[in-house]
Amino acid sequence: MMALLPLLVLAFAAGIALADKFSFSYRGLLLLLLAALAAGIIIPNKKKHAAAVLLLLFLGQGMLAYQLAERALKQPLAPLWNVEAEYLGYVQDVLSSNAEKIQFDFYLEEAVLSGQQRLPVGALIRVSVYRSSFRPFYGQPLKLHGVIKAAPGQRNPGGFNYADYLETKNVSGVMTAAPRQITVLTGNKGKPLMTFFARVRAKALALLQRFLPPEEAQLAAGFIFGQTENITEELLTAYQRLGLAHLLAVSGLHVGFVTSLILFLFMRLGRPLLSYSAAALFILVYVFLTGGQPPVWRAALTALITLAAKQYGRESEGLQTLSLAALLLLYFRPLWLFSLSFQLSFAAAAGILLLAPRLQASLKWCPQFLASPLSVSMAALLGVLPLQAAHFGYFSFYTIPLNLLCVPVVGLVVMLGLLGILVGLVSAVLAAPIITMTLPLLLLLTRLPPFCLRLPAAALYLSAVHPLWWLLYGMVLLLLLTKDKVRLQTGKKLLLLLLLGCLLYAASLPCTFPRQLTVTFLDVGQGLAVHISTPAGQHLLVDAGGGNFAAGEQVVLPYLRAKGVSSLAAVILTHPHDDHYGGLPAVLSALPVQLFLSNGEEDNAAAFSDLLAILEERDIACSSVSAGYRLIIDNVEIKVLSPPAQRFSGTADDVNNSSLVLSLSYGDFSLLLTGDAESAALNELIKKYQGRLRADVLQVPHHGSRNALSAALLRAAAARAAVISVGSNPFGHPHAETLRLLAENKLAVYRTDLHGAITIVSDGKKWTIAAYTAP
Incomplete structure (x- = not known):
């Protein structure tokens, strides 16, 4: 069995x-x-x-x-979707709490509907509150007034599916509440044991913040408790791209450190039963202190099974122990199977168990003290490589040497930090020197990864990998696992090598491209990002979103990776507003780009300075263009219609009116990209190009604002479909007047906020337009 x-x-x-x-x-x-x-x-x-x-x-x-x-x-939430009501319950978990955004999981006990009808619920929802002084804590009873909605699913090809992610967290819906919609009630509804752990965690974090500088305290909280929300974006990106992110997710490594610390302290008493029992108790305490995520539960269960076996004088078999842990977790939480942290944790553990002994046997030339950690790091990397490539899209040659250096350093930080916290629960004065001892280690761990990320070939961008490569990869791992058990005859070895060679050759063959133009408007929220794929497989990008989130990292790059894009023939920036250029630094850093086109204007923001620095650093050819410029790639022609060489001045918004307006044509098909141009620029355009503005599809200017689209533009373009790139915003985009104009002119309207990514395909004669999601 x-x-x-x-x-x-x-x-x-x-x-x-x-x-x-x-x-x-x-x-x-x-x-x-x-x-x-x-x-x-x-x-x-x-x-x-x-x-x-x-x-x-x-x-x-x-x-x-x-x-x-x-x-x-x-x-439980079936009768409550999109229903405005009062919701009673308590705070289950605080995810982030700062001046800009507060986010917490709320256990919904009861809904009070219109007419004071009360409905028992019993479900978890995720609540977001912006710009509020409210500070939630575990068990805090609240009354919320608002609307519960289903979480958004995948909005773009290759994109993040927020709804699926929340399901792995057992969260059923989402709500955005204004501060005035939150009423704090008296008392505490948290479970006593969980309330105790929440208070201990809060005191532990306070100790770290008291005795360590802010950046190092936040990193220490990441190593010890897996809390990463306050770590700077630069540092977090460095850890992710260099293959060090597992150090910030409490898992087997951390549980091993905790177990080692407790056994070290208690084994000196000479009572194994007491030592194993204390270790088991502290492991369970650590699980609840860190929030009980899949990796820590996996590690805790395997550690507890191993300790139980030792107590009874038996040795546990690693693969069986890991399998039993997986079965128990999936039995009680089946949806954890789709959690990336669950997948990475078990893939790394399986890689170590199955591959590390064989790799270590191949490292006989290496000193023993180095061979063991080297083989473990290599085995873990081989186990998670497919997942890492699929979800993160980066590979670093520095991963193994950095892990060899950082893992023992993090181990010391975790053990000293936990020891200091345990002492600090009794006396903060006695804890101070212990916690302070971690500072030199933390300084190394905050400085080294960002420095390494700036080195050549530190993080290599990976586009979508051909499935045959992964088949080949799996076969090689299988051969590595079975080489001692399966003895193949020479003929069979030759046949196997021939098969591997054929797979390698097939995977390296260039794809055949259909003779079609594809244009995709990505859902980047309140912004614009347009990917153009020419009939021969060249790729262009117009803008890359931005604004209030990292559109380049979170939307544009995952989309390009899913589409197998490994380089861009051209990147076009319509104008220097952050909801159009904010995602470009990430794209330009990751992909080779031949040409960068813009209207030549700049923004004073630091983010735009970063964009200019990347253009210079990567030696990308740059050109400022205006009306009359033409770019032809694979029979796809892009003409700049506006602005004129003499830029607009004295208009309602000179920056928007100076936005590049582009006409894209392929055969009989044409598309008009208007950027954020407003009435002043568009009226001039209509006068200048009388009868020559016709387009099959129109990108509605400036996200559908009132001061952009006009009946005259609709008559001049005579388009049959319109695309509005828009997201949640405080400006009222798209304006009701804009929607009325589009309806009166009988255009098929596609909106990224309702339909997700919108894709147009044309063979130069016929064309189709399709939405990625249903509204």
Whole structure:
């Protein structure tokens, strides 16, 4: 049975994955389970048949577990979607709390509907509050007035699915509340034990902030408790791109440090039972102090099983222990299967268990003290590489040497920090020297990664990897795992090498491109980002969003990676507003770019200075363009229609009116990109290009503002479809007058805030337009 356990876990996980993709009735699943049980009773002595039945049984159980978890998550809020009401409950978890944004998970106990009808609920929602002095804490009872909405799903190809992410956190919906919509009630509704852990965590964080500089205190909180929300973006990016992010996610490494510290302190008493019991107790305390995320639970369960085995004088088998931990976690939390932290944690652990011994055997030339950590780092990297490439899109050659250096340093920080915190719960004076001892280590850990990220080839951008490469990668790992068990004859070895060579050749062949133009308006919130793919596979980008979030990192690069884009023939910036250029630094840093075009104007903001510095650093050819400029790539022509060489001045908004207005044409198809041009520029355009502004598709200027679109422009363009690139904003975009004009002229209207990414495809004659999501 134990030898079969890893396969049973895989079957259970496969059942969860299948139920996520396909719909199965409860009756069908119950019939499957009953059939499997009956078959197991009928053929108990046939081992292979019994194993097959058992696998089928676990497959069905996984499917059933998923459906029950989905039902428990979504059913309580079913009558409350988009209903304005009063909601009573308490704060479950505080995610961020600063002057700009407060975000917390709220356990919703009861809803008070119109007419004072009370409805018991019992669900978790995520609440966001902006610019408020309100500071929530665990267990704080609140009354919220607002509307619960479903979290947004995936809005762009390759994009982040926020709804799926929240499901792995057991969060059913979202709410944005104004400070006036929050009423603080008296008392504390938190569970006593969890309230105790929340207070201990708050006191621990206060101790770190008291005895360490701000940046180092925030990093120490990341290492010890996995709290990363206050770590600077520069430092967090360095850790992510250099393969060090696992140090900031409490996992097996950290639980190992805690276990080592407790065993070191208690083993001196000469009582193994007391030592193992103390270690088990502290492991559980540490799990709850850190918030109980999938990686720490995985590590805690494997550590507890190992300690229990030692207590009874037995050795635990690593793969079986890991499988049992996975089965327990997925049984109680099936949706964790889709959590990236869960996947990375188990992939790294499996890589270490399966590959590290074989890699260490191959490092006989290396000193023993270095061979062991080197093989562990290499094995973990090989285990997580496919996930890292798919989700982060970067690879660093510095990952292994940096891990060899940083892992033991982080270990000292965790152990000294925890020791200082334990002492500090009794006396802050006695804790001061212990916590201060971590400062030199933390200074190294705050300075080294950003420095290394600036070195050549520190973080290599990876576009979408061909599936055949991953098949080849899996076959190589399989050969590495089975080389001692499977002895192949020379002929079979040659055939295998030939197969690998064919796969390698097939994966390296260039793709054949359909002779079509593809234009995609990405959903970057309140901003603009347009990707243009020419018929021969060249790629251009017009703007890259920005504004109040990192559109380049979070939207544009994941999209380009999913589309297999490894370079850009040209990047065009329409005008220097941050909701148009904010995402460009990330794109220009990651991808080779041949040409950068703009209207030549600049912004005084630091972010625009960063953009200029990257252009200079990467030696990208730059040109300032105006009306009359033409760019032709693969029979796709882009003409600049505005602004004129003499820029606009004295208008309502000179920066917007000086925005580049582009006409894109391919064969009989044409598209008019208006950027943020407003009435002054567009009226001049209509006069200058009388009868020559016709376009099949019109990008509605300035996100649909009132002062941009006019009936005259609609008549001049005679478009059949319009695209509005817009997001949540305080300006009232798109304006009701703009929408009325579009409706009166019978244009098909596509909005990125309602439809997600919008893609236009044309062969030069016919064209189609499609939305990524349904409104």
